[in-house]
Amino acid sequence: MQPSNNTFQSFFQRFLKKESASGILLMIAAISAIIIANTPLNNIYDDLLEVPVEVRVGALHIAKPLILWINDGLMAIFFFLIGLELKRELIEGELSEPKKIILPACAAIGGMLIPALIYASLNLNDPAALRGWAIPAATDIAFALGILAVFGKRVPVALKIFLVSLAIMDDMGAIVIIAIFYTSELSTTSLLIAAVSLIVLAIFNNRNVRSITPYILVGIILWIAVLKSGVHATLAGVLLAFFIPLKTNSKHERSLAKNLEHDLHGSVSYVIIPTFAFANAGVPLDGLSINTLLEPIPLGIIMGLFFGKQIGIMLFSFIAIKLGIASLPDEINWKQLYGVSLLCGVGFTMSLFIGSLAFEQGGTEATLMNDRLGILIGSTISAITGYFYLNKVLPK
Numbered sequence: 281m282q283p284s285n286n287t288f289q290s291f292f293q294r295f296l297k298k299e300s301a302s303g304i305l306l307m308i309a310a311i312s313a314i315i316i317a318n319t320p321l322n323n324i325y326d327d328l329l330e331v332p333v334e335v336r337v338g339a340l341h342i343a344k345p346l347i348l349w350i351n352d353g354l355m356a357i358f359f360f361l362i363g364l365e366l367k368r369e370l371i372e373g374e375l376s377e378p379k380k381i382i383l384p385a386c387a388a389i390g391g392m393l394i395p396a397l398i399y400a401s402l403n404l405n406d407p408a409a410l411r412g413w414a415i416p417a418a419t420d421i422a423f424a425l426g427i428l429a430v431f432g433k434r435v436p437v438a439l440k441i442f443l444v445s446l447a448i449m450d451d452m453g454a455i456v457i458i459a460i461f462y463t464s465e466l467s468t469t470s471l472l473i474a475a476v477s478l479i480v481l482a483i484f485n486n487r488n489v490r491s492i493t494p495y496i497l498v499g500i501i502l503w504i505a506v507l508k509s510g511v512h513a514t515l516a517g518v519l520l521a522f523f524i525p526l527k528t529n530s531k532h533e534r535s536l537a538k539n540l541e542h543d544l545h546g547s548v549s550y551v552i553i554p555t556f557a558f559a560n561a562g563v564p565l566d567g568l569s570i571n572t573l574l575e576p577i578p579l580g581i582i583m584g585l586f587f588g589k590q591i592g593i594m595l596f597s598f599i600a601i602k603l604g605i606a607s608l609p610d611e612i613n614w615k616q617l618y619g620v621s622l623l624c625g626v627g628f629t630m631s632l633f634i635g636s637l638a639f640e641q642g643g644t645e646a647t648l649m650n651d652r653l654g655i656l657i658g659s660t661i662s663a664i665t666g667y668f669y670l671n672k673v674l675p676k
Contacts, residue, residue, distance in 0.1 A: 302549035303426015309554035310561040317562030356517040363521025364541040383606035388449035390596025392417040395588030399580035412638040416584025418630030421447035424623040434674040438609035462637040470509035477502040481523035560632045581654030585625040593621035619670035625662025631655045
């Protein structure tokens with residue numbers, strides 16, 4: 281029996297070391313949710329997500345169903361990790377060199393603008409549906425990189441850097457969109473508390489406080505204040521990340537920001553994101569027909585993710601290169617760039633998240649289901665097409 285356990289443990293460890301592991305777990309979580317939502321277990325699934333969870337400390341009272349704790353709480357940690365990665369890339373990484381960021385920046389702008397325009401054009405006559413215009417503008421970096429990682433050493437380093445840079449720019453755009461367009465009525469008191477929290481974090485950073493505890497305590501206060509302010513709570517994670525020290529006193533020492541990024545990566549990739557996918561991907565397929573897919577919301581999302589992403593990324597990249605403000609890296613060609621543009625149509629996690637923000641207030645159950653259906657189909661088509669196309673054009 282012991283050798284069998286050791287064999288399984290060894291396989292599990294090797295699996296987690298694969299770059300594609302997080303994408304595979306994400307896919308398993310999504311498929312599991314869809315299967316459960318279409319079996320007699322669907323009532324248990326729905327009841328689980330609606331379990332009320334309350335936290336009360338004196339006058340402070342937070343009461344939400346479990347799914348909102350996942351979307352507002354766990355996803356704040358996900359955005360915290362994104363913030364840490366953004367800060368490192370902007371200060372020390374690929375995004376710190378202006379020449380290297382122009383091409384992925386232009387591609388990211390096109391990859392957000394064209395899908396949004398396609399969705400909006402199909403939903404102009406419905407103000408409620410129009411709130412979802414940003415859904416197809418997002419890219420799921422875990423899924424896209426997971427598919428690219430399947431090809432191993434066949435992928436040129438420059439192509440992977442381009443995809444990572446584009447996805448990071450895409451995340452920055454999504455953060456701005458959430459902050460500006462998906463904010464409800466604002467609470468002045470909560471915003472003042474959030475502002476004071478940021479000042480305290482700035483003092484910690486300026487004095488190079490190296491202990492994580494003060495940042496966590498103030499970060500919790502910041503998260504609660506942002507949650508109560510009307511701005512989406514996940515943005516607290518990004519704000520907190522920008523104040524975590526990246527500098528060190530010694531070249532041989534790793535900064536607090538890098539330590540946190542390293543420590544959180546596994547939890548976010550293998551627990552938080554699959555949990556979010558499982559909680560949000562359960563779409564009942566009974567009554568599904570071609571007519572359902574041709575409704576403006578799912579059709580706008582599918583067209584935006586599959587056609588909008590590739591058109592926007594390729595068009596804006598071509599214009600940037602023709603204008604001479606950017607250049608195509610020597611290691612990659614237009615065919616490979618097009619393959620990556622297909623993968624960027626996998627919006628999954630970020631699209632589901634933006635969809636929940638767009639339709640959680642005032643949206644009907646049918647609207648939410650159509651939204652998720654469009655995301656799942658558009659992302660799946662993009663993933664399959666991108667995989668087979670890249671398999672054909674990448675070096676053997």
